[in-house]
Amino acid sequence: MINDNISDMLTRIRNAQMRSKDSLELPYSKQNEQIAKILEAKGFLSGVKSFKYEGKAFKGLHIDLKYTEDGTPAIQAINRVSRPGLRNYSTARNIKRVLGGLGISVISTSRGIMASDDARRQKLGGEILCEIY
Numbered sequence: 001m002i003n004d005n006i007s008d009m010l011t012r013i014r015n016a017q018m019r020s021k022d023s024l025e026l027p028y029s030k031q032n033e034q035i036a037k038i039l040e041a042k043g044f045l046s047g048v049k050s051f052k053y054e055g056k057a058f059k060g061l062h063i064d065l066k067y068t069e070d071g072t073p074a075i076q077a078i079n080r081v082s083r084p085g086l087r088n089y090s091t092a093r094n095i096k097r098v099l100g101g102l103g104i105s106v107i108s109t110s111r112g113i114m115a116s117d118d119a120r121r122q123k124l125g126g127e128i129l130c131e132i133y
Helices: 005-018 028-042 116-122
Strands: 023-027 043-054 057-065 076-078 104-109 110-114 126-132
Touching: 005 023, 005 057, 005 076, 005 126, 028 043, 028 057, 028 104, 028 110, 028 126, 057 110, 104 116, 110 116
Parallel strands: none
Antiparallel strands: 023 057, 043 057, 076 126, 104 110, 104 126
């Protein structure tokens, strides 16, 4: 059983990119789907879709990874910030820019999971889940 679904997803993405895989599948969770859709909207992933396994009661998440023309992954680094043993919260004013604005943070706010620039714009703070650049 997986204790931290977000860390598991980030590790699977990191490992798949190190092996130059085109896509990966992982167990479905609403948080993972929302984070993946944010990464797709910000240009770090090619595609995200949920599916149901044949003959099974649970769903999966299919993620298409994105690479440049020379084969370099779109995601250079993907790190978990807040974890179950040490939560990391920030107010809207104190949300730090990732790599001078080239990367994003994914934040869990009272209005759902969103990218750091959207949270800053809406003046919402929350738990900083991960950083991507």
